[in-house]
Amino acid sequence: MSEIPLSVVPRQQTQRITDYRDEALSRDGFVVAWPPQRYWKNAESQFVDQSPPLHLYFHIPFCLQRCRYCFFKIGILSENSYAVRERYVDALCQEIAQVSEQQGIRGRRVQSIYFGGGTPSVLQPEQLARIKASIEQHFTLDDPEFVFEIEPVTFNDRLIDGLSELGVNRMSFGIQSFDDRVVALTGRHDTEAKNCAAIERALASGAVVNIDLLSGLEGETMDSWQHSVNRAIELGVHAVTVYKLELYSNAHYMDDIRAGALDLPDDEQEMRFARWGIDRLRDQGYAPSTYFTFTKGGAFPQRHIISRWRGEDLYGFGASAFGTLGGVARQNLSEIDEYLTCVEKGASPVQRVMQLSSADHMLRDVVMGMKTTRIDLAQYQQRHGLNLAWALQEDIKVLEQKGLLHHTSNAIELSAEGVIYGDYCGRYLGAALRRVMTGNSRPIKA
Ligand SMILES: C[S@@+](CC[C@H](N)C(=O)[O-])C[C@H]1O[C@@H](n2cnc3c(N)ncnc32)[C@H](O)[C@@H]1O
Ligand code: SF4
Incomplete structure (x- = not known):
């Protein structure tokens, strides 16, 4: 019984997870919290400022x-x-x-x-x-x-x-x-x-x-x-x-x-x-x-x-403005008159809302991350617990062969040629990650 697909578990965390596939069936071992508290950090040293930017x-x-x-x-x-x-x-x-x-x-x-x-x-x-x-x-x-x-x-x-x-x-x-x-x-x-x-x-x-x-x-x-x-x-x-x-x-x-x-x-x-x-x-x-x-x-x-691209809390004011706050994306009415009438009545002008799932955050950091020309692999692993270079190795190789990406031990980076095709690379890797997440991964032709 492996609750977390091991392919998406970071190295640090895999050390903490017993592979239950080899264990005998048992009702022992009540799970109180995950990750177990013994891995939590000392309160004095951590999270002094709770308010994110x-x-x-x-x-x-x-x-x-x-x-x-x-x-x-x-x-x-x-x-x-x-x-x-x-x-x-x-x-x-x-x-x-x-x-x-x-x-x-x-x-x-x-x-x-x-x-x-x-x-x-x-x-x-x-x-x-x-x-x-x-x-x-x-x-x-x-x-x-x-x-x-x-x-x-x-x-x-x-x-x-x-x-x-x-x-x-x-x-x-x-x-x-x-x-x-x-x-x-x-x-x-x-x-x-x-x-x-x-x-x-x-x-x-x-x-x-x-x-x-x-x-x-x-x-x-x-x-x-x-x-x-x-x-x-x-x-x-x-x-x-x-x-x-x-x-x-x-x-x-x-x-x-x-x-x-x-x-x-x-x-x-x-x-x-x-x-x-x-x-x-x-x-x-x-x-x-x-x-x-x-x-x-x-x-x-x-x-x-x-x-904005990293998904930090951002609120958009005014007609058609959008942003994401606390993992919820919101966009206001786009017609100026409708926006004005709504706000003047004291009502919310928000027209569209989307609660982002953890998969959405992971995908956003790939698709929008490529817009910044570079995804820091350690940062990605810290945020999402996924070794991205490992999970997308075949797709990264394809983009490297096309001359669009460089992959180092620290980062995936757009090459000089890739800078011309930034959104293409982001969408390509985003689609690849979605396949990994949904188990639809298939061998990719080089
Ligand atoms: C909101 S406008 C900048 C401020 C001001 N409205 C102006 O045009 O000077 C932002 C930019 O969007 C870009 N833009 C406008 N229409 C575009 C289009 N059809 N395709 C790509 N970029 C466009 C322009 O380069 C423009 O400067
Ligand atoms: S119409 Fe012209 S001035 Fe207005 S946003 Fe578009 S580019 Fe800028």
Whole structure:
């Protein structure tokens, strides 16, 4: 009678488990606790601080325009939309108060705050200050990383002074391209001159600066792409995120494609852009801190996103925001009006919930772990009691043979080639782990 499949038991623990298959049938030996208390640690030395870190995400679903490539669910602001933003800010403050009480997280230490969108920089500094005051009233700030997304066209001295006062220490600019011709085709109103001025001003403020570039836009050529990547490096930003254009039916691009009026760079071209950009960034000393964000010298990783991927407690406020708290994933209503009406009535705007099983946690740490380019095997074993490299040895070998992974005694890591296919590797290993868990493992063709 082997209660725990020995293949998934870590070495340390297997030493404690008798293999009952060879024992005589017996009613002796009442199990009081597992693991038995003799293995528990001395209380004085362990777990002094019981409260795990908490991270907060705020979704600001408003933009000045819908960029032609973008599929995010957003509301477009008109000139006199101050009242709409006020209402949304009121709702966020109310949701903070509701959630902190209902979830029993009032006073918890907050290690990161992220304002994402949409375009958070369409809020006025005093509106942002109201949200920050509400956060401070309900939580304890533990010198948090404070990330803020900005569209350069909304950037001005008043905003940057306001952000510095609020304690924003990481600014993330949506740039997409430094080529004015390519930008104009997206429907954005930024220009290279405006973008560079905003980035320089942000760098001078002492914040960590990240910029987003988007590979595969209409009108992109190798020359325009190289210009964008080189400009980012010249500006000396701390981090460059290279997104691959994703197409969804609600993007304006799709209307044009259906009408036969838009010819985007094909997959092969897009791949050449991405490859060139990643190689160039690496040559200039930028290392992947995730498979799509490259940071100077490998420093300045963004803690918020990595904590989210590790499944640390994170609460998402605002329309469509999501997070996981105490092993329960929750997402709010995505329609702005429905979200507002619900919060204003004092009701919960949570629309979707999922209680994660231990298998979900194990799978998440593989699929999302690969996004960080590396899974630390000792850490994985400590969290889940599984020798991952042993359990997935055949599948790891397949990805190694494809040149996508390196496997050392400490870690499974994306290779330079694997960085281009980060999510593929995560999904591949996730599927392999699921097969092991469900007993559907089958020999894999190399
Ligand atoms: C919320 S936006 C950043 C802030 C601000 N809204 C802006 O655009 O400047 C986050 C990023 O998503 C990326 N993005 C938008 N649409 C995308 C798409 N169709 N495919 C891939 N990435 C996209 C863009 O690079 C954008 O900078
Ligand atoms: S890319 Fe940014 S500014 Fe443009 S529509 Fe999407 S979220 Fe809004």
